[in-house]
Structure formats: structure tokens, C-alpha cells
Amino acid sequence: SANFQKRETPYDAPAAFSITNSMLQLGWGLMIPAIQTRSIPGRLSVGIGIKNIVQKIDTASGSGTGADAGLLYRNGKGFSLGVVFRNILRPSVTLVSKAVSFPQVIDIAPAYTRVIGKDFKAALAARSNYYADRFHPGAGSELWYLNKFAVRAGLEAKGFSLGAGAQLANYQFDYAVLLHEIAASHMLSFSLKFGMTGPERAEEIRRGMKRLDQEEAKRLARSYYLEALNLEKDGN
Numbered sequence: 001s002a003n004f005q006k007r008e009t010p011y012d013a014p015a016a017f018s019i020t021n022s023m024l025q026l027g028w029g030l031m032i033p034a035i036q037t038r039s040i041p042g043r044l045s046v047g048i049g050i051k052n053i054v055q056k057i058d059t060a061s062g063s064g065t066g067a068d069a070g071l072l073y074r075n076g077k078g079f080s081l082g083v084v085f086r087n088i089l090r091p092s093v094t095l096v097s098k099a100v101s102f103p104q105v106i107d108i109a110p111a112y113t114r115v116i117g118k119d120f121k122a123a124l125a126a127r128s129n130y131y132a133d134r135f136h137p138g139a140g141s142e143l144w145y146l147n148k149f150a151v152r153a154g155l156e157a158k159g160f161s162l163g164a165g166a167q168l169a170n171y172q173f174d175y176a177v178l179l180h181e182i183a184a185s186h187m188l189s190f191s192l193k194f195g196m197t198g199p200e201r202a203e204e205i206r207r208g209m210k211r212l213d214q215e216e217a218k219r220l221a222r223s224y225y226l227e228a229l230n231l232e233k234d235g236n
Contacts, residue, residue, distance in 0.1 A: 001183040006058065017058040025051040025068075042075035043233060053091045053102070064091030066102060076234045078113045086129075105131040119146055127156075152176065163187075170194065201227055 005014035029047035047070045054063045067089035074080045084107040092101040111125035121144040128137045138156030152163035159180030166173050172191040177184050196204075204223040 001185060003183065019058075020054075020056040022054045023051050025049050041235075042073055045072045045074075046070070047072070051091070053093060055093050055095065057095060060095040062093040062095045064093040064102070065089070066091035080111050080113075082109045082111070083107065084109075103131045105129050120144065121147065150174075169200065196223070196226075 001020075002016075002018040004017050004019065006017055007014055027047055027049035029045055031043055031045045049068045049070075050065070051068065052063060052065050055061065066087050068084060068086045069088055070082060070084040072080060072082045084105075086105040086107065087102045088104070090101045090104060092099045094100070107127060107129045109125060109127040111123055113121060113123040115121050123142040123144075124139075125141070126137070126139045128135045130136075136157055138154060140152060140154030140161075142150055142152045144150045148167050150163075150165040150167075152161075152165070154161040154163075159178055161176055161178045163174065163176035165175070170193045172193075174187075174189045174191075176187045178187070201223045204220060205227060
């Protein structure tokens with residue numbers, strides 16, 4: 001956020017300055033295999049993340065390290081429920097002389113996704129996070145075209161937000177802007193997933209059997225195997 005102004009005294013000419021917040025986060029997630037049975041519908045995943053936060057106001061800056069954890073339940077029919085415990089280890093940032101610790105927050109977020117025709121997929125989500133002894137609700141929507149391009153909109157107490165995203169193979173780029181009364185906040189993110197994507201696996205299967213060498217046979221067999229696992233998890 002930019003275009004702030006400061007004065008040493010009321011008689012000084014104002015000088016412009018900016019405020020910057022950034023975060024580097026490393027996360028790890030795992031689907032719990034113990035509940036992948038027909039007696040329990042859906043899938044449960046767990047995850048943890050460690051993060052380093054840097055804040056800068058004008059020429060003063062500071063950083064702190066923290067950790068988050070989360071649970072995600074998906075029933076295989078478009079419904080999901082996420083619970084995130086943010087700042088289990090609370091980051092503490094000192095800009096000049098006083099340390100400020102981030103609050104511990106609990107996020108609860110249900111969502112529903114539905115395929116529309118052959119080309120579109122829409123999602124509706126709600127969220128309420130709890131901190132400072134009160135709930136802070138929010139809601140949002142997302143529309144994907146060909147699983148490659150997305151537009152988003154959201155509303156929460158801080159203001160109205162808009163966003164867009166694009167996905168190509170294992171790469172995804174996202175942009176969002178939060179519009180509120182002080183100044184617009186811009187958020188950019190880049191994601192890289194490792195391994196064969198779903199569309200790549202489907203293309204490998206579509207090509208079908210041919211005269212294969214040993215490595216090609218292994219790769220195709222693994223594609224069939226992974227696709228069968230996904231179908232079994234969805235109850236198909």
C-alpha cells in the first residue's frame with residue numbers, strides 16, 4: 001500500500017511513504033489413508049505450514065516466524081469443509097522498539113463446487129474466522145473455464161475483493177485486489193505442483209496401448225493405476 005504521508009511536526013511539509021507486508025510459507029499436506037474405506041464417506045486431509053512474515057513501514061522493518069495447521073474434509077460430491085488453526089506458533093514482529101505478536105485465529109470454511117456444462121465449474125464458499133473474542137464472516141465465489149482460467153469475487157468486513165487466475169499444467173498464477181477505505185491491497189501468488197497432472201494422466205491413457213519400451217510401459221501402467229485410485233476414492 002502506497003501514497004501515505006508523514007510529518008515530524010504540523011508545520012512540516014508532508015513526505016510520502018509506503019507500507020509493505022510479505023510472507024514466505026512452506027506447507028506440507030497428507031491425505032489420511034485410514035479413512036479411505038466405504039464405511040466413512042469422503043476424504044480427510046491434514047496439513048501444516050511454517051511461515052516467515054516481513055513488515056515494513058517507511059524505513060522501519062521487522063520479521064517473525066510462525067506456524068499454521070489445518071484439516072480438510074471432502075465428501076466426493078462437491079462439498080468440502082476446511083478448518084485452519086492460524087498462528088499456532090505466533091509470529092512476533094518488532095518494527096522499532098515494541099514487539100507485536102500476531103493473534104491466534106481459527107478459520108472454518110464450507111464450500112460447494114458444481115460442474116456447469118462441459119466447460120465451466122463454479123464454487124461458492126463461506127468463511128468465519130474467530131479471533132479477538134468475536135467472529136468475522138466472509139463469503140466468495142469462483143468460476144473456472146476449461147479448468148484453466150478463473151474469475152473470483154469476495155466480501156468480508158475489510159471490504160470487497162476481486163481476483164483472477166490462470167493454470168497451465170503444474171503452474172498456477174493468481175491475482176486479487178482487496179478494496180477498502182484506506183488503500184487497495186494487491187495480492188499475487190504463484191503455485192507449482194510436482195508430478196503428473198490429472199489432464200496429463202488422462203492424455204497418457206487416451207493415447208492407449210502401443211508398442212512400448214520398458215520405461216514407457218511403466219509410465220502408462222502407473223497412469224492407469226493412479227486413475228483407478230482416484231475413481232475408487234470417488235466411489236466409482
